Amino acid sequence: MEAVVKKFPEKPEGSDVVRPSRAEAEAAVETLLRWIGEDPDREGLKETPKRVVKAYEELFGGYRSEPAEVLGRVFEEVAGYNDVVLVKDIKFHSHCEHHMVPVIGKAHVAYLPDGRVLGLSKIARLVDIFGRRLQTQEAMTAQIADALMKTVKPRGIAVILEAEHLCMSMRGIRSQGSSTFTGTYRGVFADDAAQQDRILRLLGL
Structure with a gap:
């Protein structure tokens, strides 16, 4: 059975800030690459924005979990x-x-x-x-x-x-x-x- 992965909430708990789209997040990574002096179009960096956003989903997965649900019975x-x-x-x-x-x-x-x-x-x-x-x-x-x-x-x-x-x-x-x-x-x-x-x-x- 394929695991069900919760999506990030559209609004962080207790916040009125609406989450940007995945495309906007990837564009932000590309902007940072240019800011540090890199070329996002070179071979080694072409997929980096997608990889970073995917990694952030895992690294910051705590926002998708509620402590009370995990602690359970x-x-x-x-x-x-x-x-x-x-x-x-x-x-x-x-x-x-x-x-x-x-x-x-x-x-x-x-x-x-x-x-x-x-x-x-x-x-x-x-x-x-x-x-x-x-x-x-x-x-x-x-x-x-x-x-x-x-x-x-x-x-x-x-x-x-x-x-x-x-x-x-x-x-x-x-x-x-x-x-x-x-x-x-x-x-x-x-x-x-x-x-x-x-x-x-x-x-x-």
Whole structure:
């Protein structure tokens, strides 16, 4: 069965901006090629505008997905388990909203169930959704935590992201190999330093 791929929404969520056509997007890429001093008509670049637009559909596919739909159902048969669930080292790729340059990193997500648990792969999918949008690392950290709190309703949430921003390593200061850490805590984790320390120890941070 052929997979059904959702189209980008005609208007981004919460915006009055109408999306241009594919032809207009390809023309914009061609304009950028000319702007950097390239010849879009040379052999190696003739199909580049089409390839870039197709790649953007994948790289920014997070705009076609709703977190609530992906998280879906939760499970209540947990045999009385009520301790921390931690999924670490979830690799993600994103793009910074300031320069549209890649951000490469890992997410660590922990939550304290309140009688209900979530399929582990769905946490990774949630990270992927928010990663495939233009982002700041700070906003992405908060978005993951808020989506989980709203859907799973756990007693507590901890989300920690560590990433390398290529806007720092490829341009500007060109500081290669540096990592940025962001973290947020919700629910009982927010005011419990011991629980926060426990999460950091589990992550080896």
